Amino acid sequence: MTPISSPCNATLLQRSLNDQLSEQQEEQLAAHLSDCDACRQQLEALASDAASWNHVGKVLRDETSGEHAVAPHSGSTLIPQLPISGADADGEFNDGSRLKPSDFIVDFLQPSQNKESLGRLGNIEIRQFIGQGAHGIVLKGFQDELNRLVAVKVMAPHLASVVAARKRFAREARATAAIVHPNVMPILHVDSSGQLPYLVMPYVDCESLQDRLDREGSLPILDVLRISLQVARGLAAAHAQGLVHRDVKPANILLEPGVERVMLTDFGLARAVDDATLTRSGLIAGTPHYMSPEQARGDAVDTRSDMFSLGSVLYAMSTGRPPFRAESTYGILRRVTDDQPRPMRELNPEVPTWFDAVVMKLLTKSAADRFESVEQIAQILEECVAHVQQPDVFRLPQIVRELRPQKGVLRFRRAWLLRASVVIGVVAAVLIVIKWPEPPPNKSINSDSETTKITEPLNPENTIPWDDGTDQDLEQLGTEVESLFEETK
Numbered sequence: 001m002t003p004i005s006s007p008c009n010a011t012l013l014q015r016s017l018n019d020q021l022s023e024q025q026e027e028q029l030a031a032h033l034s035d036c037d038a039c040r041q042q043l044e045a046l047a048s049d050a051a052s053w054n055h056v057g058k059v060l061r062d063e064t065s066g067e068h069a070v071a072p073h074s075g076s077t078l079i080p081q082l083p084i085s086g087a088d089a090d091g092e093f094n095d096g097s098r099l100k101p102s103d104f105i106v107d108f109l110q111p112s113q114n115k116e117s118l119g120r121l122g123n124i125e126i127r128q129f130i131g132q133g134a135h136g137i138v139l140k141g142f143q144d145e146l147n148r149l150v151a152v153k154v155m156a157p158h159l160a161s162v163v164a165a166r167k168r169f170a171r172e173a174r175a176t177a178a179i180v181h182p183n184v185m186p187i188l189h190v191d192s193s194g195q196l197p198y199l200v201m202p203y204v205d206c207e208s209l210q211d212r213l214d215r216e217g218s219l220p221i222l223d224v225l226r227i228s229l230q231v232a233r234g235l236a237a238a239h240a241q242g243l244v245h246r247d248v249k250p251a252n253i254l255l256e257p258g259v260e261r262v263m264l265t266d267f268g269l270a271r272a273v274d275d276a277t278l279t280r281s282g283l284i285a286g287t288p289h290y291m292s293p294e295q296a297r298g299d300a301v302d303t304r305s306d307m308f309s310l311g312s313v314l315y316a317m318s319t320g321r322p323p324f325r326a327e328s329t330y331g332i333l334r335r336v337t338d339d340q341p342r343p344m345r346e347l348n349p350e351v352p353t354w355f356d357a358v359v360m361k362l363l364t365k366s367a368a369d370r371f372e373s374v375e376q377i378a379q380i381l382e383e384c385v386a387h388v389q390q391p392d393v394f395r396l397p398q399i400v401r402e403l404r405p406q407k408g409v410l411r412f413r414r415a416w417l418l419r420a421s422v423v424i425g426v427v428a429a430v431l432i433v434i435k436w437p438e439p440p441p442n443k444s445i446n447s448d449s450e451t452t453k454i455t456e457p458l459n460p461e462n463t464i465p466w467d468d469g470t471d472q473d474l475e476q477l478g479t480e481v482e483s484l485f486e487e488t489k
Contacts, residue, residue: 008038008039012029013042013043016029016158021158026158026165027162030165035287035288036329108194108195108196109121109126112125112126121139121141123144123145124141124142124143124200125141125142125143125144126139126140126152127139127141128140132156136153136155136159137153137154138151138153138154139151139154141200148202148203149202149203150188150200151201151203152198152200152201153198153199153201155169155196155197160195160197166197169192169199170190170197172199172267173190173192173199174190175267176267178241179234179237179241179243181233181237182263183230183233183234183261183262183263183264184237184238184264185201185204185254186201186202187200188200188201201265204263205256205257206255206256206257207254207255207257208250208252208255209227209250209251209253209255209262210249210250212255213250213316213317213320217320218317218318218320219318221318221355222388222389223317224314224318224355225384225385226260226262226385227253227255227262228310228314228381229378229381229382229385230262231248231253231262231264231310231313232310232374232377232378232381233378234264235264235303235310236373236374236375238267238306239373239374244302244303244305245264245267245306246295246301246305246306247266247309248264248306248312248313249287249289249312249313250313250316250317251266252264252265252266253313288332288333288336289312289322289324290312290313290316291308292304292305292306292307292309292336293308293336293365294367296336297337302367303373303374304367304368304370306374307374307377308362308364308367308370310377311360311361311370312324314362315341315344315359318344318348319344319348320347320348321347323341323342324339324341337365341360344356354396354401354403355384357400357403358384358400361403379397380397380399380400383397384400
């Protein structure tokens with residue numbers, strides 16, 4: 001069994017599509033594809049480009065209408081029925097044709113009498129190819145009985161033969177189906193026993209948060225708060241079911257236009273908190289840019305890992321870029337575990353200081369130093385939305401006001417305190433001069449013969465007391481300066 005040493009290779013991608021890699025190699029390649037945009041795009045191009053799907057649709061419609069003759073030995077002209085010996089190791093036949101993964105996908109669709117359909121999947125008319133990722137494709141379908149559009153997510157053929165991948169696909173369905181919440185994309189039906197497992201979800205005309213960030217860059221603070229509030233509510237519903245999402249990122253956050261609804265999707269990496277049956281593969285699951293430090297180290301994770309990922313998403317929405325970036329996956333993981341992100345205000349001065357502090361608390365390396373729960377985060381964000389909309393009516397939550405500033409702010413405060421201490425010293429000296437007691441006046445005795453000046457000796461009982469409050473003022477000023485310096489440590 002030869003490990004994959006350089007996954008960025010078109011030959012390896014094609015071998016995977018032809019189901020010629022071992023299970024271990026498939027898992028390694030799947031992990032690489034989750035991190036490498038170039039390979040994902042190349043895989044999509046190899047698997048099924050737009051031209052391929054247009055060809056698929058045309059042939060299926062022709063066959064169904066009878067306008068195109070079908071060979072008697074073949075169920076479809078899209079599936080070449082040639083002897084096995086006629087194909088070489090790369091899947092290429094003697095006549096130069098190639099059996100593509102899209103052929104297998106069409107093969108598992110049933111013929112349809114509807115000319116506008118690519119085929120049928122149970123009671124679903126498959127109308128359109130929507131998109132494809134490294135782990136599957138998404139099709140647009142229509143259910144006649146319920147008169148509704150649905151989205152069908154089909155597992156990629158090169159993964160359908162991997163037992164671990166099928167288990168994870170089925171787990172995605174069970175995990176998401178257990179969550180009933182308006183901010184979580186529901187699962188309507190699942191079939192994991194067929195040739196290609198698939199999920200059925202409501203069809204929503206929406207875009208991902210990643211699409212919006214790519215188009216607009218950083219978002220206004222009110223939009224950031226509204227989106228993050230709904231994501232936090234969806235995560236809270238998942239955590240209430242004992243599930244950790246593990247892959248919270250902009251691409252898995254859908255924005256529905258018009259109603260401004262946000263939905264969290266793709267629980268493909270979600271697992272029950274107390275379930276360890278799928279945690280021993282030795283692979284790090286998740287997207288590096290939005291991964292928590294404990295997840296990047298391969299440690300056990302809990303709901304607080306999703307908090308860190310949520311903080312990374314908030315950072316990306318506020319600045320237009322993720323908090324940790326590097327040239328390689330390993331470099332990103334090292335930054336996640338070892339480095340502190342730049343304060344958001346350095347990248348976007350319009351970010352409020354208090355919001356920067358909230359995000360930085362979510363991005364703390366120690367899970368124990370983050371917030372108590374996602375429910376608490378949702379409550380905080382809700383109050384922050386009210387404050388941004390009506391700052392004169394609603395104050396920021398107390399926990400936000402009490403958050404300590406970050407290092408950049410601390411350096412500023414430390415310099416300010418040094419100047420303030422000098423000013424305090426000058427003020428104290430002035431107070432001493434102003435309150436310094438005047439000597440007692442001379443007393444004189446008038447007589448008929450002469451005026452005799454008598455200077456009375458100093459009498460301790462008659463002197464002006466020193467306990468006029470100056471020493472208490474100085475002591476209080478000193479205490480305040482010490483406490484301010486103590487906060488900056």
